[in-house]
Amino acid sequence: MPGRSKPRVVYAMTGAEGLCGGIATANKSALRAVSRIATERGFSLTVLSLHESPNDRPKVLPEDSPFLAFGGRQVPFAAELARHALRGGLVICDHVNLSVPVLPAVMLRRCRLVILAHGSEADDRMKRTGRWMFQLATKVLTNSDLTRRRLLRRLPSVAAETCHLGLSPDFLLQESIPSRPQSRRELVACDGQTRPLGDRVLLLVARMDATEGEKGHDAVLRALPALRERFPDVQAVFPGSGSGREGLIRLARELHVADATFLPGFVPTPELQDLYRRCYAFVMPSQQEGFGLVYLEAMNFGKPCIGCRDDGAEEVIVHEQTGLLISGQTNIAELAGAVEWLLSDPERAEKLGQQGFMRLHERFTSDEYQRRFETAIGALTPCCLANSQP
Numbered sequence: 001m002p003g004r005s006k007p008r009v010v011y012a013m014t015g016a017e018g019l020c021g022g023i024a025t026a027n028k029s030a031l032r033a034v035s036r037i038a039t040e041r042g043f044s045l046t047v048l049s050l051h052e053s054p055n056d057r058p059k060v061l062p063e064d065s066p067f068l069a070f071g072g073r074q075v076p077f078a079a080e081l082a083r084h085a086l087r088g089g090l091v092i093c094d095h096v097n098l099s100v101p102v103l104p105a106v107m108l109r110r111c112r113l114v115i116l117a118h119g120s121e122a123d124d125r126m127k128r129t130g131r132w133m134f135q136l137a138t139k140v141l142t143n144s145d146l147t148r149r150r151l152l153r154r155l156p157s158v159a160a161e162t163c164h165l166g167l168s169p170d171f172l173l174q175e176s177i178p179s180r181p182q183s184r185r186e187l188v189a190c191d192g193q194t195r196p197l198g199d200r201v202l203l204l205v206a207r208m209d210a211t212e213g214e215k216g217h218d219a220v221l222r223a224l225p226a227l228r229e230r231f232p233d234v235q236a237v238f239p240g241s242g243s244g245r246e247g248l249i250r251l252a253r254e255l256h257v258a259d260a261t262f263l264p265g266f267v268p269t270p271e272l273q274d275l276y277r278r279c280y281a282f283v284m285p286s287q288q289e290g291f292g293l294v295y296l297e298a299m300n301f302g303k304p305c306i307g308c309r310d311d312g313a314e315e316v317i318v319h320e321q322t323g324l325l326i327s328g329q330t331n332i333a334e335l336a337g338a339v340e341w342l343l344s345d346p347e348r349a350e351k352l353g354q355q356g357f358m359r360l361h362e363r364f365t366s367d368e369y370q371r372r373f374e375t376a377i378g379a380l381t382p383c384c385l386a387n388s389q390p
Contacts, residue, residue, distance in 0.1 A: 008089030018056030119290020166369025177302030190258035203279035208242030216285035219329035285329040304352035322356035
């Protein structure tokens with residue numbers, strides 16, 4: 001019909017290629033799925049990125065898909081998103097906070113809205129506007145059953161559906177479990193001395209935010225003194241940056257474990273993968289994970305994982321099959337006991353790592369996440385794009 005344009009999909013995000021973190025990682029896979037839908041079904045795809053620059057355009061986007069980057073400028077981003085939403089079609093927002101400019105279009109029934117929920121949005125800090133947008137959304141895709149349950153406890157009428165995440169496409173999916181490198185690797189410990197990494201490295205990969213403190217760095221440090229009584233060579237390595245780094249260094253010195261604690265700061269992906277190969281176990285007793293992508297990274301290298309119950313880790317780690325789940329990070333004795341259980345039996349730890357590796361390949365690859373995402377979004381596209389306008 002004259003005046004009709006191709007059906008439209010708008011993907012509004014905080015960022016992908018130019019940012020770090022779980023949401024950016026999820027966007028990288030989701031964009032692959034949306035781009036495939038657009039190409040195969042002849043849709044028009046436009047991507048709006050709040051915090052990136054034009055140089056961060058994802059390579060997976062079709063050549064004719066506009067990529068509008070706003071460098072953190074919220075007002076122009078919101079205006080452009082509102083304009084696109086009023087033109088109709090399907091709008092996907094990677095966070096509920098980004099979806100507010102879509103409100104007029106949704107109220108006028110000009111578009112359908114999908115919001116991706118990651119966990120923290122479902123807690124007591126949920127804004128009133130967030131509640132409105134979740135309730136108005138055609139569909140809310142949560143990263144875990146835990147996030148979905150928490151969201152529905154707050155807002156029972158929300159159309160929420162679980163879409164478990166997958167390994168970052170930036171991480172090469174290992175075809176077999178890599179062997180531990182034989183080469184020597186040294187890092188500067190918290191006592192200021194350069195020391196080699198040994199065979200009993202406990203790895204925790206996460207940001208170090210002094211205002212949060214729930215990733216579990218403190219807990220691992222507090223467990224080290226007891227662990228060193230039986231395993232004098234056990235070490236803790238915490239790659240990552242953040243405002244809490246200096247506080248962790250001070251804590252390591254106070255606990256007299258500075259010589260066994262390493263905080264190398266941000267490390268590039270190849271160096272991070274080397275640390276995954278070298279570590280004995282991945283230990284992150286976090287209590288703020290909506291899902292827990294880093295557990296998948298460790299499983300990609302066949303490493304047993306330790307996480308917490310009533311957290312996103314519970315949907316990734318199978319207790320005593322791919323790792324261990326503890327009640328919480330405040331129980332230092334329980335955490336130390338879980339780590340000791342792994343250290344005391346290398347064959348058992350290796351078996352858990354192998355089973356985790358298989359679980360990753362069966363359920364949590366990037367391709368599996370893209371398939372789940374494409375199914376969830378693809379079900380909406382036939383009926384919601386008919387009113388797209390030029």
